[in-house]
Amino acid sequence: xxxxxxxxxxxxxxxxxxxxxxxxxxxxxxxxxxxxxxxxxxxxxxxxxxxxxxxxxxxxxxxxxxxxxxxxxxxxxxxxxxxxxxxxxxxxxxxxxxxxxxxxxxxxxxxxxxxxxxxxxxxxxxxxxxxxxxxxxxxxxxxxxxxxxxxxxxxxxxxxxxxxxxxxxxxxxxxxxxxxxxxxxxxxxxxxxxxxxxxxxxxxxxxxxxxxxxxxxxxxxxxxxxxxxxxxxxxx
Amino acid sequence: xxxxxxxxxxxxxxxxxxxxxxxxxxxxxxxxxxxxxxxxxxxxxxxxxxxxxxxxxxxxxxxxxxxxxxxxxxxxxxxxxxxxxxxxxxxxxxxxxxxxxxxxxxxxxxxxxxxxxxxxxxxxxxxxxxxxxxxxxxxxxxxxxxxxxxxxxxxxxxxxxxxxxxxxxxxxxxxxxxxxxxxxxxxxxxxxxxxxxxxxxxxxxxxxxxxxxxxxxxxxxxxxxxxxxxxxxxxxxxxxxxxxxxxxxxxxxxxxxxxxxxxxxxxxxxxxxxxxxxxxxxxxxxxxxxxxxxxxxxxxxxxxxxxxxxxxxxxxxxxxxxx
Numbered sequence: 001x002x003x004x005x006x007x008x009x010x011x012x013x014x015x016x017x018x019x020x021x022x023x024x025x026x027x028x029x030x031x032x033x034x035x036x037x038x039x040x041x042x043x044x045x046x047x048x049x050x051x052x053x054x055x056x057x058x059x060x061x062x063x064x065x066x067x068x069x070x071x072x073x074x075x076x077x078x079x080x081x082x083x084x085x086x087x088x089x090x091x092x093x094x095x096x097x098x099x100x101x102x103x104x105x106x107x108x109x110x111x112x113x114x115x116x117x118x119x120x121x122x123x124x125x126x127x128x129x130x131x132x133x134x135x136x137x138x139x140x141x142x143x144x145x146x147x148x149x150x151x152x153x154x155x156x157x158x159x160x161x162x163x164x165x166x167x168x169x170x171x172x173x174x175x176x177x178x179x180x181x182x183x184x185x186x187x188x189x190x191x192x193x194x195x196x197x198x199x200x201x202x203x204x205x206x207x208x209x210x211x212x213x214x215x216x217x218x219x220x221x222x223x224x225x226x227x228x229x230x231x232x233x234x235x236x
Numbered sequence: 237x238x239x240x241x242x243x244x245x246x247x248x249x250x251x252x253x254x255x256x257x258x259x260x261x262x263x264x265x266x267x268x269x270x271x272x273x274x275x276x277x278x279x280x281x282x283x284x285x286x287x288x289x290x291x292x293x294x295x296x297x298x299x300x301x302x303x304x305x306x307x308x309x310x311x312x313x314x315x316x317x318x319x320x321x322x323x324x325x326x327x328x329x330x331x332x333x334x335x336x337x338x339x340x341x342x343x344x345x346x347x348x349x350x351x352x353x354x355x356x357x358x359x360x361x362x363x364x365x366x367x368x369x370x371x372x373x374x375x376x377x378x379x380x381x382x383x384x385x386x387x388x389x390x391x392x393x394x395x396x397x398x399x400x401x402x403x404x405x406x407x408x409x410x411x412x413x414x415x416x417x418x419x420x421x422x423x424x425x426x427x428x429x430x431x432x433x434x435x436x437x438x439x440x441x442x443x444x445x446x447x448x449x450x451x452x453x454x455x456x457x458x459x460x461x462x463x464x465x466x467x468x469x470x471x472x473x474x475x476x477x478x479x480x481x482x483x484x485x486x487x488x489x490x491x492x493x494x495x496x497x498x499x500x501x502x503x504x505x506x507x508x509x510x511x512x513x514x515x516x517x518x519x520x521x522x523x524x525x526x527x528x529x530x531x532x533x534x535x536x537x538x539x540x541x542x543x544x545x546x547x548x549x550x551x552x553x554x555x556x557x558x559x
Binding site: 018020021064066069070072073074075082083085089091092093094095096098099100102103105106107109111112113115118119121122125126128129130133231233 | 263264265267268316323325331337340341342343345346347348349350352353354356357360361365368369371372373375376378379380382383386387433
């Protein structure tokens, strides 16, 4: 399993490699949890190995493209500083990776999955707008939209292949991971207590999850990794 | 590029495409919907839909499929424009504030990504593997071209070949593709499809060269931006490459742009006037003309129908374009 994941990561790295781009922008980050979740979902299908692999690679390319565009500094109203070459190339890198996902799926003639991913991208950008213009701001509302943004790509693939049982717990794990790595939304709120609540919620969901033991242990391990590596929280 | 009067027979189909475009960008979020609609309503030449329509008229036209192709290509073009305006820090497009200016970079990024997703959702309704391979390959090429354009900025040692490759990716490819996909959808022979692709490609090359000439020969009022703005931004276009064959001009450009942040308006005016003293503008027009002739030649062998006449008129119009 681990070897397969490493192989996939290597494949993704090769696809995003572009010497000039990578001289100017950071190496795109591959979200390992999302990669693992996708792999788990698709391994439960009867899709041909090549299709599974391309589907995972292209979904991760879309994720990378969306994440890169999220890094563009936001200037509005009063003119901010001129956009720098790094940001210009980040925009183009995101567009390039978006083109690549279409290209790779078109090559293996998987038209349906091109639509699935395009619809997911459309939905994600709607959600991002909702978050950006959030009128009724509460931390719950904010985190709920964030959670949806985190899980939407995987959700669309999972819905299409009809392997959806673990989606809720995957969404909670991804949200937890996001919460741990962000501080700016917790300015007026005690981050520790919100995190603790999220950990307990996720643990509860994991306990009730009806999947094979080995897989369940892996998900618990992910929870532990997310929590232990980055927080002072204690797990039972 | 204005529509020649003989286009009127396409109006009904173009109206269908326009409605489908509007339908395609009806996002749920009001600001996303508003931003996309504003961009669409700002107009534009809709030259890609026109080429799709015209190229389809040499075979059996399925207006439903043609509309999907035309809408997708126009949406791809629109998505590119939204992101380009962030890249270029542009405040105005077609006389209207850009999405970037009005709503900020973040919304512009979301809008561009949303519109591109809508383009792919639309085109994938067509079950034609070859069509998707062709379009996907071109999309990747266009992105690579934009990256290359940044790489080539202020590179005074580049040659005309690299300029031509850049404008192919920047402009000619999507026009060629519009012709090709329109033709492919109408079921004509592969060699006819190829000819129409070539027509679009040559037109695109000629069009972009003239655009690059006009950047020096038109007034700021006509351009809506200062003359020589491409060069000021570091984009090395055909007139500059020809003019740089003159040793004095070559030295002047290199010295002036040794520190690009310190190039004054006066220095730019001096460069433009010196460029005009060389044969660069004439030479550029000649190359543009050669591409136009090739575009006309690509149409040889097609039946002399309304579509062919219109394609020829478009080529003539481009040759005469002064702004």
